[in-house]
Amino acid sequence: MYRLSALFISLLAVAPYVSAHGFLGQVSVDGTPYRGNLPGKNQGSSPIRMVADISPVKGTTNPDLTCGLSAQAAALTVPANPGSNITFQWEGGQDGGQDWPHNVGPIMTYMASCGSTDCSSFNASGAKWFKVAQSGQKPDGSTWYQADIMQGDSYTVTLDQNLSPGGYLIRNEIISLQLASSMGGVEFYPACAQLNVGGNGNGQPNGTVSFPGAYGASDPGIYTPDVYNPGFVYQFPGPALSNLQAVSWSTTPAVAIDANFASGVAAPSAAPSTAAAQPSAAPASSAAPAPSSAAPAPSSAAAAPSSAAAAPSSSAAAPASSAASSTASAPGATGSCRVRSKRANANATNADRRRHFSRVNRRMTH
Numbered sequence: 001m002y003r004l005s006a007l008f009i010s011l012l013a014v015a016p017y018v019s020a021h022g023f024l025g026q027v028s029v030d031g032t033p034y035r036g037n038l039p040g041k042n043q044g045s046s047p048i049r050m051v052a053d054i055s056p057v058k059g060t061t062n063p064d065l066t067c068g069l070s071a072q073a074a075a076l077t078v079p080a081n082p083g084s085n086i087t088f089q090w091e092g093g094q095d096g097g098q099d100w101p102h103n104v105g106p107i108m109t110y111m112a113s114c115g116s117t118d119c120s121s122f123n124a125s126g127a128k129w130f131k132v133a134q135s136g137q138k139p140d141g142s143t144w145y146q147a148d149i150m151q152g153d154s155y156t157v158t159l160d161q162n163l164s165p166g167g168y169l170i171r172n173e174i175i176s177l178q179l180a181s182s183m184g185g186v187e188f189y190p191a192c193a194q195l196n197v198g199g200n201g202n203g204q205p206n207g208t209v210s211f212p213g214a215y216g217a218s219d220p221g222i223y224t225p226d227v228y229n230p231g232f233v234y235q236f237p238g239p240a241l242s243n244l245q246a247v248s249w250s251t252t253p254a255v256a257i258d259a260n261f262a263s264g265v266a267a268p269s270a271a272p273s274t275a276a277a278q279p280s281a282a283p284a285s286s287a288a289p290a291p292s293s294a295a296p297a298p299s300s301a302a303a304a305p306s307s308a309a310a311a312p313s314s315s316a317a318a319p320a321s322s323a324a325s326s327t328a329s330a331p332g333a334t335g336s337c338r339v340r341s342k343r344a345n346a347n348a349t350n351a352d353r354r355r356h357f358s359r360v361n362r363r364m365t366h
């Protein structure tokens, strides 16, 4: 009896975390970490465009497909170079500190030049995106690289060596397909960071697209009724890889979220979670937050063939990730979300980690 109620209480305690989607918690450039703001809580300067909420973007014509839910321009644009390693650390839960909750679907990365505008005031609605990397199913054909992210891993792309110098948005997008067997069920989690690329490259990207516009609701990589069927072969949505595609990509060991925001630029005073413009630090930047009213953009680019596994050694075994492999869901486990604390206690053992009840989750989360 006591045990039962203890279990019940712990279930209650977990419940708020169970309905956890997630967000891009940190981006690192050649090992220098830049943490992001929690969704809707502007606490410091970051190159990551803050989103309003941990929920997914829904719908292929949604203007928030550019950089995430009501994404606001970020105060910082941080240095990078051709050949730089850009590492994305995703988190789960409203306050982060948990692992990314989904394991089925692709991870794709795009870039777009900010042109003559500083990226901190660049309106992403007009961006011309080129695809630099895409990661789908692993060679076993049944698990996805996204499952590594659910284990806590980060994701790294190495920029093309011939990128032209200038400001770029880099858009790392996780698509979660656990509900995509229904039209419109797909969950988009795009996130953008602002980079200033140096060097003296002169490459010009081919095959640029707009968001929204690059995906259609019935594209084979967006509407996936067969995603849990054995032998399913994923077809990436959006354009083919650009000539300026990443040198390589891989899932990489977990990176702890930095305790501090990057210094050097004054933190904007905390803004309420309204979609108010934030960058107080950027002069002349009338900053471009928010839900553009933009009409659905011209639909370019049909679904691309899976030029899939051109990738190098993926999935370097992450220390943090091996621990929980027993809870990694097989592809048949619809929409499981595993939840554990990371930011709070880097030394958490399996036993310390909150257990996740996928059945509860299935009812509550998506």
Ligand SMILES: *[C@@H]1O[C@H](CO)[C@@H](O)[C@H](O)[C@H]1NC(C)=O
Binding pocket: 030, 083, 084, 085, 158
């Ligand atoms: C990027 O990462 C690879 C693999 O760890 C490493 O060999 C390379 O030197 C890194 N590049 C830079 C610019 O740090």
Ligand SMILES: *[C@@H]1O[C@H](CO)[C@@H](O)[C@H](O)[C@H]1NC(C)=O
Binding pocket: 206, 207, 208, 239, 240, 241, 242, 243
């Ligand atoms: C860009 O050009 C390369 C050949 O250089 C081609 O393989 C690729 O499909 C093109 N990408 C797009 C998006 O058109």
Ligand SMILES: *[C@@H]1O[C@H](CO)[C@@H](O)[C@H](O)[C@H]1NC(C)=O
Binding pocket: 123, 124, 125, 126, 287, 288, 289, 290, 291, 292, 293, 294
């Ligand atoms: C960004 O551009 C879109 C489309 O032109 C426009 O609707 C929106 O108002 C712009 N946003 C800002 C903050 O200027």
Ligand SMILES: *[C@@H]1O[C@H](CO)[C@@H](O)[C@H](O)[C@H]1NC(C)=O
Binding pocket: 344, 345, 346, 347
């Ligand atoms: C984790 O363990 C290491 C070594 O035992 C210790 O130095 C560190 O302070 C611990 N970190 C936390 C967050 O408990």
Ligand SMILES: [Cu+2]
Binding pocket: 020, 021, 022, 056, 101, 102, 176, 187, 365, 366
């Ligand atoms: Cu979700």
